[in-house]
Amino acid sequence: MSVLIVGSTALDSIKTPKAENPRLLGGSASHAGVAASFFSPVNLVGVVGTDFPQRYIQLYRRHGIDLAGLQIVPGKTFHWSGEYEADMNNRRTLLTELGVFERFTPTLPAAYQRTPFVLLANIAPVLQHHVLDQMRRPRFVTADTMDLWLNVALPELLRLLKRLDAFVLNDSEAQQLTKEDNLLAALRKIHQLGPQYVVIKQGSHGSVLSGPRGLFICPAYPLRKVVDPTGAGDSFVGAMMGYLAAAKGPVDNHIRRAMVYGSVVASFCCEGFGLQRTAKTTRPEIEQRVRELEKLTRF
């Protein structure tokens, strides 16, 4: 089955102590879309300007991503610029130019409206709502978010939570949303806000799922070197949704494994700038790391 992914499609200029990489392909929908494409067909919904490099369109196409939902409009593509510190744990935004993204209204092609799996990748909650409003009985809806929306769009986000099957956020966001330091207490509060599945991402410590079958502690794949963590969270949830869309039978039977695939694709993401490493990844490489994670956690 297919997965519909809406989110940002951007150009990222990423600075680290060792390198500067201007105008890489970025954005939550780009990372999630390529990650999902290893497992299932992807319908992408986003907007770019006329300055968007043709080679990035080709990159999407090479991954079999359907671009009927990608609007190309006069103006500049959303451009984000950020800088990482040496330990890769802290980044600061140098520049945010919204460009055509400022007036983005995600209008779905008719053919997208029955996509069974829906990933509302990180984007303003009002746009996530707008996409859901156009969907016809989706089978499984997941949303990701970021701290910005907790600060500036909390009411819309809370209203969105009631419409989701799964909500994915990172540990600091969970703490901000629930005012709970304790992971289990935070999970319980987020369930009360609506979603049956809650996934809390913990960066290099992996992630935790709380769902109908209880908790799952999902490991991160240990890396020798983190080159650029931008998009790792988007890759995680994209691969998770792609894997779920490809799996047969109830989501409950597959969601743990889907998260492990998410961890693995996120690990490749971290090994290159932007999508450079992810885009070169092969399915056998992914399977290899999944097998390694099985070995690394068995006792």
Next chain:
Amino acid sequence: MSVLIVGSTALDSIKTPKAENPRLLGGSASHAGVAASFFSPVNLVGVVGTDFPQRYIQLYRRHGIDLAGLQIVPGKTFHWSGEYEADMNNRRTLLTELGVFERFTPTLPAAYQRTPFVLLANIAPVLQHHVLDQMRRPRFVTADTMDLWLNVALPELLRLLKRLDAFVLNDSEAQQLTKEDNLLAALRKIHQLGPQYVVIKQGSHGSVLSGPRGLFICPAYPLRKVVDPTGAGDSFVGAMMGYLAAAKGPVDNHIRRAMVYGSVVASFCCEGFGLQRTAKTTRPEIEQRVRELEKLTRF
């Protein structure tokens, strides 16, 4: 088989935002000793003053801990006092009165010198050396440490590392010792310093082992409520060594499971002040949480 444990035996006064608990039984050897006692006989090496409450001697005895190596000398027992912040992640020391601990020389009873498993729990490296000097061909030697010794006794600690089978430390200590943020890079550097097994503790994120059979990612048992994390790391390594001493065959066959038992006993430790919860724990309760951790990590 038995495990010899040397470390501090102390009275801990622990303040949290909600409670104040004066003169609890504490110290690395107390926590590690009780934790190990669930699995194998323990030979304890430590020192207390004449003020040491008889009920704590009884607590050790109830856990079958051999006290031939516990010196009771004129003077005051080591007294540590600390305060936790609301999130339990930060603590500050209010008071350290070394008392009889200041002149402690761990002299082993002859009967202890052939104990096959040795845990050099957190204590000055010079004392850890002194214990090792008295041992006759121990089968497996593990040491724990703390940031203080990295700051004030690094040469002795580095010399100790060459005498160990396993070294256990927490993530911030590993970073301080190796100047590496990356976990795998830190592990590699610590192996180069001597130990064949390196365990890095990551608090509520679990721990990681690096050994001859590669990496193992060990989960932490998720808790609804952390009452007092003091001694959790000592409990972890104590239970790990107790489990290893009780297991038949090569350490390599059992060390992963030993760490999981360590995680579980540490989780009980966190649920009460000092040793209050650990001391009430039963083996079936431990087994129950180990089974839960198996379910929580299976995919």
